[in-house]
Amino acid sequence: QSALTQPASVSGSPGQSITISCTGTSSDVGSYNLVSWYQQHPGKAPKLMIYEVSKRPSGVSNRFSGSKSGNTASLTISGLQAEDEADYYCCSYAGSSLYVFGTGTKVTVL
Amino acid sequence: QVQLQESGPGLVKPSGTLSLTCAVSGGSISSSNWWSWVRQPPGKGLEWIGEIYHSGSTNYNPSLKSRVTISVDKSKNQFSLKLSSVTAADTAVYYCARAPMQELLGAFDIWGQGTMVTVSS
DSSP: OOBBBOEEEEEEOOTTOEEEEEETTTTTTTTTTTTEEEEOOSSSSOEEEBBTTTOOOOOOOOTEEEEEEEEEEEEEEEEEOOGOOOOEEEEEEEEOEEEEEEEEEEEEEE | OOOEEEEOOOOEETSOOOEEEEESSOOOSSSSSSEEEEEOOSSOEEEEEEETTTTTTTOOOTTTTTTTEEEEEEETTEEEEESSSSGGGEEEEEEEEEESSEEEEEEEOOOOOOEEEEOOO
């Protein structure tokens, strides 16, 4: 099972919106609405930001939203803030009780 | 509030076995959740290792399956990871995480703080 493909880096100015893509295959992202997104600050554990493609856990800002089209899922951060600067990882259920993570994207707030 | 805490040796010799434990507090390991291990080599991305249910049922990443054993100890409310025949490539921060079965499907909603394991002689 290969890692899902994410851009290595994405940047934006405060207040702008950015979108991070997560490309898989018809065996994982394309087959299941079980894509999740995680935010990870340096030296910290990942934090769940989006689950089941577009749902937000309690306590996560509504500036974070998720979507999916075909084999590609996306995470959009609107109204970018300095605190959003972090690494972001997507994850998809891949069938047969397996999970696969994305390669990770470093978000920089200019 | 459920919390997870990893523990175990921070240094393992090549060809040896890495052994870690994840203690579950604030809730029961026998609840409707799968319990996973995820690792992250220095400067690299996350890799799912495998998971266990309190019944003892397990699922493993095929790339590691031949070397991984995950077990549960309900009496101590904890689960464990053993990775055999380790090499430098197994050097990583190891996280334990919870995957709920009845909500937040397919996601890891609670994570431990992580523990760094270095494979070196």
